[in-house]
Amino acid sequence: MSQVSTKQKILNAAEILFAKHGFDNTSLRMITTDADVNVAAVNYHFGSKKELIQAVLDRYFTLFVPKLMLSLKASLADKEDAFTLTDFYSAFIQPLLSLSGIHSKATATFMILVGRGYSETQGHLRRYFTTHYGELLSLLLDSVLKAKPELTRATVFWRLHFALGSVVFTMTSNTALREIALADFDKSTSIEDLIYELVPYLAAGMNAE
Amino acid sequence: MSQVSTKQKILNAAEILFAKHGFDNTSLRMITTDADVNVAAVNYHFGSKKELIQAVLDRYFTLFVPKLMLSLKASLADKEDAFTLTDFYSAFIQPLLSLSGIHSKATATFMILVGRGYSETQGHLRRYFTTHYGELLSLLLDSVLKAKPELTRATVFWRLHFALGSVVFTMTSNTALREIALADFDKSTSIEDLIYELVPYLAAGMNAE
DNA sequence: ACCAATTTCAAACAACTGTTTTAAATGTAT
DNA sequence: ATACATTTAAAACAGTTGTTTGAAATTGGT
Numbered sequence: 001m002s003q004v005s006t007k008q009k010i011l012n013a014a015e016i017l018f019a020k021h022g023f024d025n026t027s028l029r030m031i032t033t034d035a036d037v038n039v040a041a042v043n044y045h046f047g048s049k050k051e052l053i054q055a056v057l058d059r060y061f062t063l064f065v066p067k068l069m070l071s072l073k074a075s076l077a078d079k080e081d082a083f084t085l086t087d088f089y090s091a092f093i094q095p096l097l098s099l100s101g102i103h104s105k106a107t108a109t110f111m112i113l114v115g116r117g118y119s120e121t122q123g124h125l126r127r128y129f130t131t132h133y134g135e136l137l138s139l140l141l142d143s144v145l146k147a148k149p150e151l152t153r154a155t156v157f158w159r160l161h162f163a164l165g166s167v168v169f170t171m172t173s174n175t176a177l178r179e180i181a182l183a184d185f186d187k188s189t190s191i192e193d194l195i196y197e198l199v200p201y202l203a204a205g206m207n208a209e
Numbered sequence: 210m211s212q213v214s215t216k217q218k219i220l221n222a223a224e225i226l227f228a229k230h231g232f233d234n235t236s237l238r239m240i241t242t243d244a245d246v247n248v249a250a251v252n253y254h255f256g257s258k259k260e261l262i263q264a265v266l267d268r269y270f271t272l273f274v275p276k277l278m279l280s281l282k283a284s285l286a287d288k289e290d291a292f293t294l295t296d297f298y299s300a301f302i303q304p305l306l307s308l309s310g311i312h313s314k315a316t317a318t319f320m321i322l323v324g325r326g327y328s329e330t331q332g333h334l335r336r337y338f339t340t341h342y343g344e345l346l347s348l349l350l351d352s353v354l355k356a357k358p359e360l361t362r363a364t365v366f367w368r369l370h371f372a373l374g375s376v377v378f379t380m381t382s383n384t385a386l387r388e389i390a391l392a393d394f395d396k397s398t399s400i401e402d403l404i405y406e407l408v409p410y411l412a413a414g415m416n417a418e
Numbered sequence: 419a420c421c422a423a424t425t426t427c428a429a430a431c432a433a434c435t436g437t438t439t440t441a442a443a444t445g446t447a448t
Numbered sequence: 449a450t451a452c453a454t455t456t457a458a459a460a461c462a463g464t465t466g467t468t469t470g471a472a473a474t475t476g477g478t
Contacts, residue, residue, distance in 0.1 A: 006425080022329065024234050028466065038427050043467060045425095119328065119381040120231065130389055137393065154394055158406040161382075162375040166414075169374025170367075173327040177370055180339055184346065185363055197367040200417045208413030215455080237436065247457050252437060254455095424475065435464065443456065448449100 007045045009035040015056050019112040023053050023120050054128055057117060060099070060110045061132050067095035069136060072143050085147045085206060089199070108171055115168030144206065151209075163202045170194065216254045218244040224265050228321040232262050232329050259333055266326065269308070269319045270341050276304035278345060281352050294356045294415055298408070317380055324377030353415065360418075372411045379403065 013035035017026040028049060032039045046052040071091040079087055099106040117129060137157075144156045151159075170177065222244035226235040237258060241248045255261040280300040288296055308315040326334050346366075353365045360368075 022233075024231075025329075027464075029464085039466090040427070040468080041425085049466065115328075115378070118378070119324070120234075133389070137389070141393075154390070155406060157390060157393065158379075158403065159410055161379065162407065162410050165375040165378025165382075166371040167374070169324070169327070169378055170370065173370075173374075176327055176338070180342070180346070181363070181366055183339060183343075184350070184366065194367070197364060198371065201368055201371050201414045204417030205410045205414040208409045236434075238434085248436090249438080249457070250455085258436065420478085422475100422477090424473105426473065427471090429469085429471105431466100431468070433465080433467105436462100438461065439459085441457085441459105443454105445452100445454070447452080 006037055006041055009037055010042060010045065010052070011056055011059060014052055015059075015109060015113070018053070018056060018116065019109045022116050057113060057128065060113065063102075064095055064099060064110065065132070065136050067098060068092065069139055071095055072139055076143060076146065083143070083146045085144070085203060088143050088147055089203065091143075111167055111171045114164075115172050118168070148206070159206050159208075163205060166202065167198065170198070215246055215250055218246055219251060219254065219261070220265055220268060223261055224268075224318060224322070227262070227265060227325065228318045231325050262334070263337055266322060266337065268311075269322065272311075273304055273308060273319065274341070274345050276307060277301065278348055280304055281348055285352060285355065292352070292355045294353070294412060297352050297356055298412065300352075320376055320380045323373075324381050327377070357415070368415050368417075372414060375407065375411065379407070
């Protein structure tokens with residue numbers, strides 16, 4: 001019990017701090033202090049900080065990726081030739097919402113971690129993404145191409161990442177953007193408002209040309 | 210001569226390293242080694258690392274922001290009530306290309322630095338952005354609203370930042386994304402191809418609903 | 419209750435961080 | 449050439465980083 005508990009206490013604390021400050025700006029001492037655990041525990045249970053980062057990401061990927069792939073495959077099989085972009089986007093909702101089982105902010109945290117993984121990447125994270133990302137990416141490309149056959153595979157690839165960029169940038173810059181938004185209009189913006197703004201924007205982008 | 214030269218050698222080296230590794234992951238010793246200058250020179254000429262970061266950003270902002278604002282105002286005055294989204298996007302081209310006067314990669318570097326400024330923000334950078342960014346943001350909002358009066362000011366605000374997110378994410382993740390793209394299709398993607406993909410996507414997003 | 423394996427802990431590790439100090443070198447006027 | 453201010457340079461600063469050590473505490477199996 002104590003072994004699992006310590007490991008998970010570290011993962012929980014690390015995840016929050018990684019999302020808030022980034023991987024490199026989070027020290028092991030910040031993590032172990034928040035987790036109420038000895039500094040040496042990280043190296044004992046995970047080996048190194050690098051492996052801790054991957055363990056944090058793994059927890060989300062092993063939960064999210066299979067669910068998303070199942071959801072997409074089910075929708076593709078169900079709709080067959082009538083599969084639309086709306087079906088594509090809808091396939092994300094359930095898997096994303098299911099992350100809330102971990103904790104309330106899990107969905108946002110996941111997106112932020114993915115974003116940080118992309119931009120803070122220093123080699124080992126890049127390799128991690130390309131391996132754990134490969135078959136999912138193929139399925140995503142195939143799905144969109146089913147809904148929009150007139151697009152090239154390359155165009156779909158880039159548009160998917162443009163969309164990811166909008167989401168990830170909005171998440172990681174959340175505090176800064178909300179502050180600026182608050183200074184310009186005096187009405188504050190909730191996460192729900194943001195999603196409401198985001199969805200039609202992403203849909204229109206993928207539908208371009 | 211020697212004083213200006215040292216200052217600029219530091220700025221040039223810092224800019225490249227900041228864009229490549231981020232602000233916090235770039236040490237003063239990395240910068241001064243690349244610049245072939247003593248470590249103490251940074252604190253002598255700039256006061257602190259924070260002030261060096263702002264000096265690097267300043268070099269771009271003082272060059273880019275006035276040009277963009279003039280370009281937008283000229284276009285607004287010229288087209289009057291016939292100002293379109295195409296006019297809006299076109300106003301960026303000249304100011305962005307003029308950055309190439311600094312060096313060949315200046316435009317991409319500028320976008321990356323802006324992106325890092327948003328997500329690595331720890332307080333002082335956020336304040337820097339809101340002050341040096343305020344009147345430009347207002348002008349951008351007004352311009353888009355002239356072209357698309359049916360949108361609310363808040364919607365335009367978020368869509369502008371969604372677009373910035375796509376650009377910035379694509380820039381900062383450039384290497385990683387190109388690697389993935391190369392693994393999936395075997396045709397490599399140039400920056401020109403990327404812009405060609407980006408423009409219709411951004412236009413469609415702003416035109417949504 | 420015992421032994422052995424697992425886990426925790428305080429302390430120290432070498433390497434690195436931004437910054438400061440002090441002295442030497444350089445430049446610039448008179 | 450003298451006197452002054454500006455700029456460079458080597459060295460050390462206190463603080464933090466990830467990681468390792470070795471002994472203490474805890475655990476689980478018999």
